[in-house]
Amino acid sequence: xxxxxxxxxxPFCETKCPYCDFNTYAKIESLIPAYxxxxxxxxxxxxxxxxxxxxxxxxxGGGTPSYLPPPELVRVVEAIRTSFHVDPTAExxxxxxxxxxxxxxxxxxxxxxxNRISIGVQSLDDTLLxxxxxxxxxxxxxxxxxxxxxxxxxxxxxDLMYGLPYQTIEQWETTLKxxxxxxxxxxxxxxxxxxxxxxxxxxxxxxQLPEPSADLAADMYIKAQGMFGRSGYAHYEISNWAxxxxxxxxxxxxxxNESYLGVGPGAHSYLQHHRxxxxxxxREYVQKLKEPLAxxxxxxxxxxxxxxxxxxIEHIDTQLEMAETMILGLRLDQGIDVKKFVSRxxxxxFCVYENIISDGLRKGLLKTTDGTISLTNKGRLLxxxxxxxxx
Ligand code: SF4
Numbered sequence: 593x594x595x596x597x598x599x600x601x602x603p604f605c606e607t608k609c610p611y612c613d614f615n616t617y618a619k620i621e622s623l624i625p626a627y628x629x630x631x632x633x634x635x636x637x638x639x640x641x642x643x644x645x646x647x648x649x650x651x652x653g654g655g656t657p658s659y660l661p662p663p664e665l666v667r668v669v670e671a672i673r674t675s676f677h678v679d680p681t682a683e684x685x686x687x688x689x690x691x692x693x694x695x696x697x698x699x700x701x702x703x704x705x706x707n708r709i710s711i712g713v714q715s716l717d718d719t720l721l722x723x724x725x726x727x728x729x730x731x732x733x734x735x736x737x738x739x740x741x742x743x744x745x746x747x748x749x750x751d752l753m754y755g756l757p758y759q760t761i762e763q764w765e766t767t768l769k770x771x772x773x774x775x776x777x778x779x780x781x782x783x784x785x786x787x788x789x790x791x792x793x794x795x796x797x798x799x800q801l802p803e804p805s806a807d808l809a810a811d812m813y814i815k816a817q818g819m820f821g822r823s824g825y826a827h828y829e830i831s832n833w834a835x836x837x838x839x840x841x842x843x844x845x846x847x848x849n850e851s852y853l854g855v856g857p858g859a860h861s862y863l864q865h866h867r868x869x870x871x872x873x874x875r876e877y878v879q880k881l882k883e884p885l886a887x888x889x890x891x892x893x894x895x896x897x898x899x900x901x902x903x904x905i906e907h908i909d910t911q912l913e914m915a916e917t918m919i920l921g922l923r924l925d926q927g928i929d930v931k932k933f934v935s936r937x938x939x940x941x942f943c944v945y946e947n948i949i950s951d952g953l954r955k956g957l958l959k960t961t962d963g964t965i966s967l968t969n970k971g972r973l974l975x976x977x978x979x980x981x982x983x
Contacts, residue, residue, distance in 0.1 A: 595646035601856030615858035630881035639675025658688035690736035749778035755809030927966025
């Protein structure tokens with residue numbers, strides 16, 4: 593099979609941030625050793641089922657992967673290296689929270705092959721960090737970045753959040769300036785979403801926090817776009833900026849709608865025309881993977897169904913695959929490569945989506961350049977409305 597991207601879900605956090613609805617938990621640290629054993633069993637089983645495929649990117653996300661004790665992280669990496677062919681040039685990313693690592697941990701990460709670190713900075717304003725329930729200060733985040741760079745990580749990404757309750761455009765500009773002073777090779781930027789069932793959604797509902805303004809969030813996005821652009825960053829995806837050569841290879845696999853395998857509770861995969869996801873509760877996951885699995889190579893759905901932790905499987909037919917390829921590809925600055933689309937589907941996007949594309953071009957939301965279809969700046973701000981039309 594083609595080479596794949598590998599995602600590992602680490603469902604542990606020291607505390608749960610009030611806006612977060614990810615599948616991650618605080619105060620279950622006692623589960624870590626059993627969890628790592630279960631994760632190793634899942635990795636080994638997939639290695640056998642898929643016949644040790646080539647892996648071109650690895651991403652440890654969560655949760656907080658940097659919260660795992662380094663020896664446990666090493667056990668996971670060992671299982672990956674014995675079960676898959678990891679490309680020597682593979683991008684291997686660890687998500688980290690400021691304050692979770694020190695120089696010793698960083699040396700271990702480098703030793704076991706991590707070459708990219710993604711730090712959850714979120715803001716460089718202490719008042720907003722405290723409102724977000726983050727455990728770190730702006731100075732902690734800056735030190736974490738400097739420590740990772742100083743230890744030898746050339747590829748360090750930072751995450752920033754905007755559109756926060758109480759956040760002013762001036763505070764945002766100060767955070768952007770301080771972030772740019774660090775010179776991170778990669779920046780991801782996300783608007784706060786008030787997810788159903790989170791404490792923060794409740795606080796906004798009952799008036800304890802003001803509802804963030806969508807117009808102000810759009811102004812913040814435009815402000816960042818201008819400042820990053822003037823500082824030499826390419827806006828290569830709707831929410832991501834990179835200095836030349838530092839685009840996230842792992843996320844590009846998602847946006848190009850290529851194959852990936854996700855392991856760990858709640859992890860999603862897309863393999864052999866099927867999208868599937870694992871059950872979410874970590875304890876149940878550990879229970880089902882207590883022992884090594886006796887599995888054999890198998891084809892398509894049978895292989896996926898043979899995994900005891902897979903909870904949902906969806907067959908992706910060609911219509912859906914084309915629509916998803918359009919939506920994901922349009923997130924990228926480079927857009928859809930028409931020739932690649934034709935060679936993958938034996939059909940042109942101009943034929944399949946004639947009305948949507950001509951409408952988008954007429955309204956100035958889409959543009960066509962050098963055999964590609966991409967969003968204009970105006971289209972980026974209205975991307976969700978455009979994307980919904982492909983279904
Ligand atoms: S650290 Fe990240 S994953 Fe953990 S609770 Fe906070 S936002 Fe969620």
